[in-house]
Amino acid sequence: xxxxxxxxxxFLAGKPADWYxxxxxxxxxxxxxxxxETEEGVLFFGSVSLENNGGFTSYRSSWRRYDFTTNREVxxxxxxxxxxxxxxxxxxxxxxxxxxxxxxxxSEKWVTKSFNLKDFGQYRLGYxxxxxxxxxxxxxxxxxxxxxxxxxxxxxxxxIASITFK
Numbered sequence: 001x002x003x004x005x006x007x008x009x010x011f012l013a014g015k016p017a018d019w020y021x022x023x024x025x026x027x028x029x030x031x032x033x034x035x036x037e038t039e040e041g042v043l044f045f046g047s048v049s050l051e052n053n054g055g056f057t058s059y060r061s062s063w064r065r066y067d068f069t070t071n072r073e074v075x076x077x078x079x080x081x082x083x084x085x086x087x088x089x090x091x092x093x094x095x096x097x098x099x100x101x102x103x104x105x106x107s108e109k110w111v112t113k114s115f116n117l118k119d120f121g122q123y124r125l126g127y128x129x130x131x132x133x134x135x136x137x138x139x140x141x142x143x144x145x146x147x148x149x150x151x152x153x154x155x156x157x158x159x160i161a162s163i164t165f166k
Contacts, residue, residue, distance in 0.1 A: 007071070008164040009061075009144075011041040018062040019145070021046075029054020031148075040110075041078075041161040044146060048083065050153050056126070059158075060145030063093060067139040068117060071165040076104060077112045083156035086149035087163070089120060089133070091140040098124040100133045103149050110161070117165075126151070 009016060014037050021033045021044070031054045033046035044059040076087060086101040100120035104113060117138060122131040144163070148156060 006164065006166055007066075007068075008162055010162050011160045012162065015042050016061070018064070019059060020062070021057065021059055023057045024049075024054040027054075028052045029056070031055065031057045033057030033059065033148075035059050038159060041159050043157065043159045044085075045155075045157040047155045048148050048150075048153055050151075055151060056148050058088070058145055058147040059160075060088075060147075061143050063142050066141040066144070068141060068165055069135070069138045071117060071138070073114050073116050073166050075112060075114045075162075075164045075166060077110065077161040078104065078159060079108060079110045080104065080106050080156070080158045081108050082106075083152075083154050084149045085146045085156070085158050087115070087120075088143075088145050088147050089137075089141045090143040090145075091137060093142070096125060098122045098129055098131075100137065101147070101149070104146075 024031045030049040030051045035044045046057050086103045088101040090099040102115045102120045120133040122129045
C-alpha cells in the first residue's frame with residue numbers, strides 16, 4: 001500500500017472506471033440512482049424511496065486500500081439540489097461495520113468545501129455512534145464515495161468535479 005499525498009479523484013476527466021452506483025435494492029429498497037458524465041464532472045442523480053425498508057442511493061469507488069495518514073483534510077468541489085449528500089469513507093466490506101462520513105451542505109452553485117479528516121463522524125447503519133475518525137483509521141480506508149444523507153423520500157441531483165485529499 002502506498003501513502004497517498006495530495007490524492008485527487010478528478011471527475012472532470014470523466015467517470016472513473018472503478019466508480020459505480022449502489023442503490024438500496026441490495027437490501028430490498030426501491031431507490032434509484034444514476035451517474036452520467038457532464039462537461040463539468042459527473043452528475044449523480046435519482047430518487048430516494050423509503051418503501052421496502054429503502055432509504056439511500058450512493059456513488060462509490062471500488063474496493064481498494066487507501067492510506068491517508070499524511071493527509072489532514074479533504075476538499076470537495078460540487079453542486080447539489082433536492083437532497084443533502086455525504087462523503088463516506090469505509091474501513092470494512094461488511095455493511096454493518098461503522099463507516100465515517102461528513103455531510104455536504106446543499107448548494108445549487110459550484111462550491112469547494114474543505115473538511116478536516118478527523119471531523120468525519122462514525123456511523124453504523126446510518127446512525128451516529130458519537131465517535132470520530134482517528135489517526136489509526138486513516139490507513140484503513142478501503143472505499144470512498146457519496147451517499148444520500150437524509151432519512152426522507154425525494155429527488156436529488158449532485159454534480160461532482162473533484163475530491164482532493166491534502
